[in-house]
Amino acid sequence: MPVMTEPKLISGNSNKPLAASIAKRMSMHRGMNVSLCDARIERFNDQEIFVEVFENVRGEDMYIIQPTSNPANDNLMELLIMSDALRRSSAARITAVIPYFGYARQDRRAKARTPISAKLVANLLTEAGIDRVLTLDLHAAQIQGFFDIPVDNLYAAPVFALDVQHHFRGRMDDLMVVSPDVGGVARARELATRIGAPLSIVDKRREKAGEVAEMKVIGDVAGKACIIVDDICDTAGTLVKAAQVLTDHGATEVHAYITHGVLSGPAVERVANSVMKSLVITDSIQPTEQVRAAPNIRIVPTAPMFTQAILNIWNGTSVSSLFETDTLLPIYEGLYSSG
Numbered sequence: 001m002p003v004m005t006e007p008k009l010i011s012g013n014s015n016k017p018l019a020a021s022i023a024k025r026m027s028m029h030r031g032m033n034v035s036l037c038d039a040r041i042e043r044f045n046d047q048e049i050f051v052e053v054f055e056n057v058r059g060e061d062m063y064i065i066q067p068t069s070n071p072a073n074d075n076l077m078e079l080l081i082m083s084d085a086l087r088r089s090s091a092a093r094i095t096a097v098i099p100y101f102g103y104a105r106q107d108r109r110a111k112a113r114t115p116i117s118a119k120l121v122a123n124l125l126t127e128a129g130i131d132r133v134l135t136l137d138l139h140a141a142q143i144q145g146f147f148d149i150p151v152d153n154l155y156a157a158p159v160f161a162l163d164v165q166h167h168f169r170g171r172m173d174d175l176m177v178v179s180p181d182v183g184g185v186a187r188a189r190e191l192a193t194r195i196g197a198p199l200s201i202v203d204k205r206r207e208k209a210g211e212v213a214e215m216k217v218i219g220d221v222a223g224k225a226c227i228i229v230d231d232i233c234d235t236a237g238t239l240v241k242a243a244q245v246l247t248d249h250g251a252t253e254v255h256a257y258i259t260h261g262v263l264s265g266p267a268v269e270r271v272a273n274s275v276m277k278s279l280v281i282t283d284s285i286q287p288t289e290q291v292r293a294a295p296n297i298r299i300v301p302t303a304p305m306f307t308q309a310i311l312n313i314w315n316g317t318s319v320s321s322l323f324e325t326d327t328l329l330p331i332y333e334g335l336y337s338s339g
Contacts, residue, residue, distance in 0.1 A: 009063050014075040064079060066097070067099045068103070096132070097135075101118075136302065156231075182203060197227075233260070256280065280298045282301070
């Protein structure tokens with residue numbers, strides 16, 4: 001088998017700007033021009049997906065960059081078909097870089113006669129020939145156990161901690177980290193520990209799915225600048241209500257740090273008209289023009305972290321080192337200073 005000399009990147013249509021940013025940063029790291037693999041991904045008239053790779057990939061270490069965001073089914077099928085094309089072209093190893101892992105919210109049977117779709121997607125990815133998965137903030141950490149291949153789950157909390165320390169410099173003692181529900185306490189506690197802030201919880205009770213009947217704040221948020229932490233913001237209904245409840249309980253201002261900005265339907269309008277001073281998301285999902293134009297939505301790049309993770313996988317070094325501030329700070333030196 002030929003020796004794998006350099007990692008090769010290929011992108012689907014889901015988030016080409018992120019893929020291009022990763023390739024650009026990798027060029028800086030490697031001291032050579034790393035470009036995305038030349039390929040075409042097209043659709044027949046009946047929307048069947050066709051993939052053709054124009055470069056030789058035999059014996060190569062391939063990285064497919066493809067979030068499975070909206071339209072989730074199309075982007076998932078693109079990922080599966082790209083993997084099949086690479087496997088049949090004798091790629092040595094195929095790593096799926098999935099910044100946003102769709103179907104992760106269906107990780108268990110909440111009621112009778114429902115699927116565990118996250119497990120089904122894990123099976124599909126494995127059967128398509130993918131050897132490894134690199135993702136960010138899985139909705140449920142146990143999804144890693146659905147795979148019989150290695151899964152590297154990166155975390156946004158270390159990057160968010162850098163962002164908070166940069167933007168709230170001199171005000172750190174006024175901060176309160178808030179989990180928007182009981183299930184997200186571990187994620188919120190991670191950020192709270194990193195920035196040395198107390199933790200509060202918004203406990204919500206639902207009358208039926210998708211409708212919040214009542215919210216209660218556990219903890220004293222009066223006089224605090226609250227930071228809501230979560231992994232996914234979809235329609236933003238719950239997030240906006242939580243921000244209002246915190247304000248009603250005496251919070252001086254409310255910000256939110258959400259890893260995956262799904263922001264479907266009326267979400268952007270709700271956020272823009274809410275009491276939240278800022279919503280910070282990553283670019284794991286390609287932001288729409290409406291998201292970019294929103295006055296109180298800010299985007300933190302993930303390309304620096306994903307680039308380093310890909311390089312670490314390629315050269316066989318630790319990926320978990322990216323959970324440490326001392327490792328991340330040099331990677332994000334253009335955005336955040338240590339001062």
